[in-house]
Amino acid sequence: MDKQPTWQPYWAGPFSIRIARAGALTPDTPAQLLALKHWLKSLYGEHIHNMVAAYQSLYLELTADAELSQQLFLRLVELLPSFDGHTLTPIRGQHHQIPCWYDAEVGLDIPAILAEKELSLEQLIALHSTPIYQVYAVGFAPGFAYLGQVAAELRLPRLATPRLQVPAGAVAIAEQQTAMYPSASPGGWQLIGRVPAQFIGRHEAAWCQVGDTVQFVPIDAKQFEALGGEG
Amino acid sequence: MISRITLLRSHSGVSLQDLGRVQAAEFGVCKAGAQDQHFAALANVLLGNEKTDAVLEVPLGAVELLADDDVWLAHAGAHGPVFHNERLVSGNRSYLLRRGDRLRLGYYRQGVVGYLAMAGGFEAPLYFQSRSFSEREQSGPTINQGQQLQNARVPMTTLVARSIPYAHWWRSKGLHQLYYLADSAHGPLPTGHATEFSQRLWHVSTARNRMGIRFEGQPLAWPMAGIQSIGLACGSIQLPANGLPIVLHREHQTMGGYPVLGVLTPQSQNVLAQLRPGQLCQFHAIQRASWTTVNQGYQRYWQQLTADITAAPLD
Numbered sequence: 001m002d003k004q005p006t007w008q009p010y011w012a013g014p015f016s017i018r019i020a021r022a023g024a025l026t027p028d029t030p031a032q033l034l035a036l037k038h039w040l041k042s043l044y045g046e047h048i049h050n051m052v053a054a055y056q057s058l059y060l061e062l063t064a065d066a067e068l069s070q071q072l073f074l075r076l077v078e079l080l081p082s083f084d085g086h087t088l089t090p091i092r093g094q095h096h097q098i099p100c101w102y103d104a105e106v107g108l109d110i111p112a113i114l115a116e117k118e119l120s121l122e123q124l125i126a127l128h129s130t131p132i133y134q135v136y137a138v139g140f141a142p143g144f145a146y147l148g149q150v151a152a153e154l155r156l157p158r159l160a161t162p163r164l165q166v167p168a169g170a171v172a173i174a175e176q177q178t179a180m181y182p183s184a185s186p187g188g189w190q191l192i193g194r195v196p197a198q199f200i201g202r203h204e205a206a207w208c209q210v211g212d213t214v215q216f217v218p219i220d221a222k223q224f225e226a227l228g229g230e231g
Numbered sequence: 232m233i234s235r236i237t238l239l240r241s242h243s244g245v246s247l248q249d250l251g252r253v254q255a256a257e258f259g260v261c262k263a264g265a266q267d268q269h270f271a272a273l274a275n276v277l278l279g280n281e282k283t284d285a286v287l288e289v290p291l292g293a294v295e296l297l298a299d300d301d302v303w304l305a306h307a308g309a310h311g312p313v314f315h316n317e318r319l320v321s322g323n324r325s326y327l328l329r330r331g332d333r334l335r336l337g338y339y340r341q342g343v344v345g346y347l348a349m350a351g352g353f354e355a356p357l358y359f360q361s362r363s364f365s366e367r368e369q370s371g372p373t374i375n376q377g378q379q380l381q382n383a384r385v386p387m388t389t390l391v392a393r394s395i396p397y398a399h400w401w402r403s404k405g406l407h408q409l410y411y412l413a414d415s416a417h418g419p420l421p422t423g424h425a426t427e428f429s430q431r432l433w434h435v436s437t438a439r440n441r442m443g444i445r446f447e448g449q450p451l452a453w454p455m456a457g458i459q460s461i462g463l464a465c466g467s468i469q470l471p472a473n474g475l476p477i478v479l480h481r482e483h484q485t486m487g488g489y490p491v492l493g494v495l496t497p498q499s500q501n502v503l504a505q506l507r508p509g510q511l512c513q514f515h516a517i518q519r520a521s522w523t524t525v526n527q528g529y530q531r532y533w534q535q536l537t538a539d540i541t542a543a544p545l546d
Contacts, residue, residue: 010415010417011412011414011415011519012415012417012461012462012463012464012494013412013415013464013465013466013467013494014412014464014466014494014496014497014522014526015464016415016462016464016494018417018461018462025459049253049254050252050253050254050255050256050257050262050485051256051257051462052256052257052462052463052485052486053257053462054459054460054461054462054486055459055460055461056459057459057461057462058462059256059461059462059463059464061256061262061464064497066522066523066526066527067523070519070523137460137486138257138258138259139256139257139259139460139462139484139485139486140259140460140484140485140486140487141259141261141367141368141484141485142258142259142260142368142370143259144259146460146486157472158471158472158488158489159471159472160453160471160472160473161471161472161473161475162471162477164438174460174488175459175488177460183368185367185442185484186442186443188471188488188489
């Protein structure tokens, strides 16, 4: 286990608090966040309407009561230094292999990326499909898993103007994270490929959870069609 | 008595909404809920309902209902012509419909979202403890033209017609002031961004829906860096690289990675719901202590308004 992290609360809205962890992101971080989540639920569960664990922070949406939110915030300032992040339950994750068609026909940002990074398509595919990614968070939309970490040569900023519509199954990159869009939605990540329809999941049959690992497997157009397509 | 109505004429924007889902965000499921929670609650107050009962959210108007039983309904929020059996009546009030009566909302002349409440609240299956529908996710109870709806419980028996005083109806202005909590900002933001943001005028773009509202105007400088994705609140003002703010609303994504300038107060979130494309706004940063005072003032205003509504029946 790494050195005890520092947890600190910040306001995130009228009735919302974000607890952020200092230090570098490590493979232990998801387990630490889950432990923090369970601990806070046991203490203040009746006042917490929603929680989102994301990389190195835990977001809390509280009961819509300004005075209560203020009291909880002050209580967290007192309590968090005593949070024992070492009582962690190791996460036993599943490994998922997901076929992905990398092509400019579905990866709309591929041409611009290849030009900017001075890569060939084969190099892009290798850089994206070689790593085994860890699921660091599930959010944004049902079944949307934040996977990290993307190879340094392939890290890309979000789009200046988010797209109003990204199709279901789109595979994309933003900074050090990659993801597959489980359903059509607006989105600001850079699109590099598409997952065949049958591999797209929603929360009712959640295809992954924090602590799982994922590897993308390159396929061609014919294999994409054979697996349900929808390019 | 359980009462039923049929939605004779509807459109795809009409949905059931309450305060939204609970314990759902950890699955990536959005909270949803009524866009203007002030008027959604007032529609319920007019009928003696719990203020959090599910209501029909009707963007822009243009719906018609048939009473299959004697039923009390109420309208609040965005307003235009209302017809009871094709007789023009006022909006922002409750109505007793006898079996066979029709209530029709014309297109709104002011505001965007109006609410129709039913005495006893609308019945529908629960999804994460809520009767709210998400357009983005296509989750929660659906509403379709021709569908019959009923109330969730037997309403109070002593209902009388009530109205919202005209002074408290929604009114569009030439310039709307929106307030946001500065302490909820996050990410690398340019120096002086709050001043620049507040000094500029912004207008609502046509790209607005239940997920969020994009604004147009003179772009702000961008810090040229995203942030690690974080959990987000409704009302978060995101700043993408094009320098044009996006305010997240009821069906916002649970996480995001653009810098956040701050988070709108609940009162401003409700105001934003009523703004049409092209309407002008100005944003103001507010400290939490000031907002707490404003919020207390709003609670007193709410208590007085509901007392006034309850104390003065129409007939």
